[in-house]
Amino acid sequence: MRTQLWSLTLGNFAIGTGALIVPGMLNELTADLHVSAAAVGMLISAFALTVCIGGPFLASWTTAIERRKLLTAALVLYAVAHVAAAFVPGYESLLAVRVVTAIGAAIFTAQAAATAGLIVPPDQRGKAIGLVFLGWSIAAVVGVPLGAYLGAHIGWRLTIALVGAMSALLAVWVWIQIPPRLFVAPMDRAAWQSLFGNRPLLLAIASTALQAIGQFTIFSYMARVLKDFIAASPTTISLMFLCFGMTGVLGNVIGTRVMDRVGAARVSLVAMGCMATALVFWPLTRDSLAVTVAMILLWGLGCFAVNSAQQTRLVGLAPNLASASVALNSSALYFGQALGAFIGGIIITAEGTSRLSIIGAVLVVIAMAVSHLAASMSSRALCVKPA
Template identity: 30%
Template sequence: MDKRIYLLAFVNFVLGCVEVVPTGILCPISRDLGVSVSAAGQMLGIFSLVFAVSAPVLQVVTARFERKAVFLCALVVFAASCLWSALAPDYSSSMVARGIQAASSGVMSAIGFSLAAQLSDPAYRGRAIAVCAMGVSCAVVVGIPLGIMMTNSFGWRANYLLVMGLAAFCALGVIAWLPQQPGHVTVPLRMQLHTLSDIKLLSAHAVTVLLMWGHFTIYAFLAPFLERVAGIGPHLTSVVYLLFGTAGMLGGWLGGYSSDRWGGGRSALIGGCLLALSLLILPFAAGSLWLLLPVVAVWGMTSWGVTPSMQHYITINSPETAGIQLGLNLSAIHLGLAIGAAVGGVAMGRLPVSYNAWIGAAVVVLAVLAIYYSIRQPKKTRLVLA
């Protein structure tokens, strides 16, 4: 496999760290910025919302420009926004910086996966894309516990300075190793959205939104949940996040394997049921660490496993627009995360944080019903762009 694929995976790791690290340090962020924990949680929501909206638009806007130059420009903007976050004097300024980080991440993510496919031999293309995606997985496994340790030692802003340094290192790698790639004509956004006239595809993307919404309603506020409900301190909190991330990586593999074996729809249906069950019993398991850890493991496996299952389901049902559908599904994922953070923040401001898990479980149940509905819809023989 081309060694440059690992550079792209590392870039994804850096981007993933900025996206997920605030999850584990919401309490220190809220204290420093003088806002509630639920308001601090919206730093996650604004990232996901801007990513969901800007990614497809910026892909179209920048498509005709040389790819390496666009990638490098986005990386420079990303690094500058990390410095902005490290120095931001207040909550509003921090939120603006998060929005810029999300927009630049969306550009780099799209170009990175495209370059990974182009740099690899056709026989290794799937593995190249998987290696590239592992960067984000590693950010959850390593980034969140590392972020908690960095915050305990140097303060939460130090995380952004570290990421800025890593982004500068990535920029040197991009300049030295990545080839120039010409721009290309892309499918206009209007035509991409036209593919959603197929109710089977539209409902499948709706399933993704609901699954991520339910998951993130509690995951965005897992740190305060562990502190207030389970009585767990910062050290054990990092252990729980490490377990969740490790289980998530295993779940991603299991989701892909089960989709190949039994179909993406059936795999997502089973995974959704297990996800809803794990969220339902999570508050009851919080009284004992030995009960909590296996529930968190199941939650991590299923929340990450349903994503490849749904992507498999979507591409199988519309192979002629597979690239478009995967791009739209990436936006659906982040839209769900944004809604989950918003709903979770509102719920946490009015109810004990344990209710976030039950609200999330109810939303996942809706997702399971939507999966069942989508499976029963007839498949169009061919989708024509118009």
């Protein structure tokens, strides 16, 4: 069973590396494609917006497909699109290919979490989903820093192609490990109506979107931010992403270990608190490597823990709606990434990088308030539930 979960974890590692690699190669992409930082940010927005819009529809349309076939096909599509991206002639074609890669991500990320819930007993769902989302943390600690380093030394095209090759290999492993004849419950109109009538669920999903908007307002342009604030070299930028990813893994591991005991909502709130604190104090990082490292570590501690906590929280709130709620939550996450990158692009074009963290911090604090409201409403609903 654990090997099956690890195949999904590493599948998410490939997805996460491909999704998050653009911010680390921002300087190389702007130089090679002769476009602005805001234009490169649109690569993030296009990817994220495709997942946001396509996720729920793809989740509904693919319920009749067994999970092994679906997850493998998603990784194969992801692999082919990344290899194709390495050969595009210019920015516009790269933007189009990023949309195609996003379709694979839209399917895999949400359905890997739903599949993990099918593989393990109900009392182990929190740990299982946390393990599957650990793949994103591993992508942050290994894939993104390595991608930033390789992008600066061997070029972004070959780096993107390597992501495609890795995705193809992991598609084979997923096919081998995931058992056949696994299906999720069909998501008909009644399921979606039940979901949209559940206020605590919708508020929890809204908090996912808000914290993602806040984070990606600045994270989308992190390479430029680091260059502006501490004159970071390509190697230093890679090391900063490594620091971010290391505490991302640590935060996800800690969150996963305590989630079934203290509750996913509390883990989510603490994780957002770490991120908000880092963004509030980010202006102090200017010309200070030590403060920059401290804020990067604190930010990373909450960044990936919140994702697995939110997914687990939704499954626990309404297990019968898990496939729909997880898909919608993934859409909210990617919507937040898209809007955050767009907002950040506007700010960086008009005023540079100095104000990005303040806007991000405000949005994450609002996300905390919405998340707390969702938890309160859910608790009240349980209290009045008839025996």
